[in-house]
Structure formats: structure tokens, C-alpha cells
Amino acid sequence: MVGDGGATYAPQALWSARRESVPVVFVVLDNREYGLLKEQARVQGLTKAAAGRSLPMDLDPPLDFGALAAxxxxxxxxxxxxxxxxxxxxAALQRGEASLIHAGLD
Ligand SMILES: Cc1ncc(C[n+]2csc(CCOP(=O)(O)OP(=O)(O)O)c2C)c(N)n1
Ligand SMILES: [Mg+2]
Incomplete structure (x- = not known):
């Protein structure tokens, strides 16, 4: 299970699972943001990066993890x-092959 932000760090794991026939089920919990980093920045009062630019914590436009898996x-x-x-x-575990579940969160 991995967040949408974290899932962008190692998408090659999908390819490796397919290549090595590892029946892992990747569950991507998609809240369309780097939630933990956003919260840390808020707690530390770091809402602006250098030159007044907003820190890019929102994954907008959202990512299509199904297309990434495909x-x-x-x-x-x-x-x-x-x-x-x-x-x-x-159901995914029973199929016995690598697959991805893209779970959109409220
Ligand atoms: C390999 C690695 N790279 C970077 C980080 C730093 N890091 C901590 S949380 C996070 C992103 C969190 O966003 P997401 O995965 O979408 O989870 P959310 O908090 O939104 O549920 C990152 C990049 C890490 N922990 N491990
Ligand atoms: Mg997230």
C-alpha cells in the first residue's frame, strides 16, 4: 500500500513485478497530494518556497496510475x-499475478 506521492518514486517496481512474475498487489491510495509533507510544512509554517512561490504539494493534475500500470x-x-x-x-490476490488497485480517496 502506497500513497499517490510515494508511488511516483518507484514506478519501476511495477515492471519488475511483471518481469519476475511476482504476484504482488499494489494499492495506490490517491488523495491527490503529498499529504504528509503538506502537513509537515503547515506545522512548520513553511507555506511558501523561495521567491514567494507556493510549495507544490498538490498532485494536480492528478496521475492516472492505471495507465502507468498498463x-x-x-x-x-x-x-x-x-x-x-x-x-x-x-479478487486481485486470487488472480495470482501482479496488479494495481487505484483507490481514489475523498
Ligand atoms: C524513498 C523515500 N523518498 C522520499 C520520502 C519522503 N516522503 C515522506 S512522505 C512523502 C510523500 C507522501 O505523499 P503520499 O505518498 O501521497 O502520502 P499521503 O501523505 O498523501 O497519504 C515523501 C516523498 C520517503 N519517505 N521515502
Ligand atoms: Mg497522497
Whole structure:
């Protein structure tokens, strides 16, 4: 399970899982922001970077993680309701191959 921000740091893991036939299920929890870094910056009063520019903590435009997975040959499912996430993870695990679940959060 990884945040949308963190998922941008190591997308090659998708390709490796496919290449090595590792049946890992990647769950990307997408709140469209680097939430932890944003909160830290707020607590420390760091709302502006150099020259008055805003710190880029929002992932806007949002990323299409299904398309990212597809580019490595990994299939994906998109879910928005937390109520369906558990069933989606179970189904993905049962398939026995690498896959990605893109979970949009409120
Ligand atoms: C390998 C690595 N690079 C960078 C960081 C610094 N870091 C901490 S939290 C974070 C991003 C958090 O955003 P996200 O993954 O979207 O999670 P959220 O807080 O929004 O749920 C980063 C880059 C880290 N912890 N590990
Ligand atoms: Mg995030």
C-alpha cells in the first residue's frame, strides 16, 4: 500500500513485478497530494518556497496510475468507495499475478 506521492518514486517496481512474475498487489491510495509533507510544512509554517512561490504539494493534475500500470503490462482496477476496496484486493490476490488497485480517496 502506497500513497499517490510515494508511488511516483518507484514506478519501476511495477515492471519488475511483471518481469519476475511476482504476484504482488499494489494499492495506490490517491488523495491527490503529498499529504504528509503538506502537513509537515503547515506545522512548520513553511507555506511558501523561495521567491514567494507556493510549495507544490498538490498532485494536480492528478496521475492516472492505471495507465502507468498498463505501460508496464500490469493490469489495474479503479475503485472510489472504501466499502469495495477489501473485495477488490481479495479478487486481485486470487488472480495470482501482479496488479494495481487505484483507490481514489475523498
Ligand atoms: C524513498 C523515500 N523518498 C522520499 C520520502 C519522503 N516522503 C515522506 S512522505 C512523502 C510523500 C507522501 O505523499 P503520499 O505518498 O501521497 O502520502 P499521503 O501523505 O498523501 O497519504 C515523501 C516523498 C520517503 N519517505 N521515502
Ligand atoms: Mg497522497
Amino acid at each position: 505501460s508496464t503490462g500490469v493490469s489495474s482496477t479503479k475503485v472510489t468507495m472504501s466499502a469495495t476496496l477489501g473485495a477488490t484486493i481479495r
